[in-house]
Amino acid sequence: MESEFQLPSISDIKSFPESSSSTKIIICRGRSCRKYNSEQVFENFKQQLPPDTELISVPCLGQCGNGPMVLVESEQIWYSEVHPDEVATVIKQHIIGKSPVKAMLYQKFHP
């Protein structure tokens, strides 16, 4: 008995993009972080975002009361109580300069 199954031709196979090597910045825009101006933090990141950087907003990072919380996901570097005026420093020193801003690190995860 002959099988009906046919292997797909090369042209039928869709390729998926390889995992991106771009830096991912996660901004919490949940209720607790919004109380401390996370919306402006998000806007400032959006306006100053370097190439190859992805901005992701989430409803909570599980650290309520310490916000606005910002996580540089690819490196697992956490920032807490981020002020909108500090966004430029994070971008310049950490995202572009590859050196986390020690004074702004979330002490719970970076003692």
Ligand code: FES
């Ligand atoms: S609302 Fe931002 S950490 Fe929970």
